[in-house]
Amino acid sequence: MGRPVHVVTGATSGMGLFLASALAEGGALVVAGARRPEAADALRARVPLGRLAVLPLDLLDPASVAAFAGAVRTLPGAASGIDALVCNAGLQVPGAPVLTPDGMDETFAANVFGHVLLVGLLMPALAPGAAVVTLGSGTHDPRNRLARLFGFRGGAFASVEALATGSGMAKGSDRYAAAKLCCILYAHAMARRHEGECLRFHAFDPGLMPGTGLARERPAPVRFAWHYILPAMRALVPGVSSPEKSARALAGHLLSGWGGRPSGAYVEFTGRPAPAAALATDDARADAMMAGLGRLAAARGWSLATNGAATPAG
Numbered sequence: 001m002g003r004p005v006h007v008v009t010g011a012t013s014g015m016g017l018f019l020a021s022a023l024a025e026g027g028a029l030v031v032a033g034a035r036r037p038e039a040a041d042a043l044r045a046r047v048p049l050g051r052l053a054v055l056p057l058d059l060l061d062p063a064s065v066a067a068f069a070g071a072v073r074t075l076p077g078a079a080s081g082i083d084a085l086v087c088n089a090g091l092q093v094p095g096a097p098v099l100t101p102d103g104m105d106e107t108f109a110a111n112v113f114g115h116v117l118l119v120g121l122l123m124p125a126l127a128p129g130a131a132v133v134t135l136g137s138g139t140h141d142p143r144n145r146l147a148r149l150f151g152f153r154g155g156a157f158a159s160v161e162a163l164a165t166g167s168g169m170a171k172g173s174d175r176y177a178a179a180k181l182c183c184i185l186y187a188h189a190m191a192r193r194h195e196g197e198c199l200r201f202h203a204f205d206p207g208l209m210p211g212t213g214l215a216r217e218r219p220a221p222v223r224f225a226w227h228y229i230l231p232a233m234r235a236l237v238p239g240v241s242s243p244e245k246s247a248r249a250l251a252g253h254l255l256s257g258w259g260g261r262p263s264g265a266y267v268e269f270t271g272r273p274a275p276a277a278a279l280a281t282d283d284a285r286a287d288a289m290m291a292g293l294g295r296l297a298a299a300r301g302w303s304l305a306t307n308g309a310a311t312p313a314g
């Protein structure tokens with residue numbers, strides 16, 4: 001039997017960097033997507049030669065997502081299937097929405113749509129028993145006190161189309177929280193659609209991980225607190241983690257099963273079930289979101305089947 005193959009997006013920074021090295025240490029071949037090849041230097045320094053393949057991927061660009069999926073599917077090391085696909089890349093854009101050339105809000109495109117297309121295109125290449133993981137966040141939950149402290153009001157959206165363009169969502173924190181709600185809903189919806197099959201879908205909450213690149217577009221005082229003050233609070237405040245710790249927790253799940261948790265479970269970095277807002281496990285909301293994602297895909301030339309598989313439309 002060959003090495004397990006784990007595809008990880010956003011492995012050039014933050015938790016993804018530690019996740020890639022933990023998975024490679026555990027014996028996996030890590031296939032990483034990077035939008036800037038030079039940004040993968042830190043990754044190459046951490047992961048032993050022969051356990052890493054870095055391929056170009058910009059989640060804001062559906063053509064790049066399709067090219068990445070095609071390249072992964074033809075990698076010699078991945079011939080026997082992909083054992084895990086971790087949709088870890090993420091982005092926060094403070095202030096007004098910034099649109100991609102095809103008119104999608106960048107926060108939604110990077111956190112949600114690019115990954116939905118990627119999962120859909122890689123679905124035929126997933127090995128039996130494979131796990132697909134999306135990254136949730138306490139910011140999706142309006143009851144989360146830590147998130148509220150940072151100005152997050154919880155995830156809500158009128159329609160997928162409105163969220164996809166950032167329409168009526170002037171605050172970047174609202175778009176991010178809603179995008180993270182979609183990531184959790186997606187794992188929930190996909191688990192239901194694949195019930196009785198051996199594919200698993202999970203959402204993972206890494207906790208608050210100060211010090212990562214996620215705050216790179218925030219004002220200087222926020223970045224200072226993010227990098228120098230908040231990390232000191234890790235031992236004191238529940239819900240605060242580090243990228244190393246959360247990556248080890250997620251790698252543990254990926255390498256040794258999910259501790260008996262059913263497909264669809266939303267798990268946090270402590271290994272406990274992650275607190276989820278009622279909306280995040282609402283079947284009707286999940287179905288409406290999947291239908292909306294299908295319409296967005298169709299408008300870009302892709303057809304999304306009920307099971308989430310993506311093929312060129314027409």
Ligand SMILES: NC(=O)c1ccc[n+]([C@@H]2O[C@H](COP(=O)([O-])OP(=O)(O)OC[C@H]3O[C@@H](n4cnc5c(N)ncnc54)[C@H](OP(=O)(O)O)[C@@H]3O)[C@@H](O)[C@H]2O)c1
Nearest residue numbers: 010012013014015058059089090135137208209212213214
């Ligand atoms: N930090 C937290 O407190 C926290 C809390 C809850 C959830 N999360 C989630 O955890 C995940 C990892 O975040 P992090 O904190 O480790 O952030 P990070 O250090 O900023 O890492 C994000 C990664 O995503 C990549 N990325 C961003 N936009 C991309 C695009 N268009 N195409 C391809 N890759 C792209 C980045 O690549 P570049 O290096 O090229 O920018 C980077 O590798 C995210 O999904 C985030 O939402 C984080």
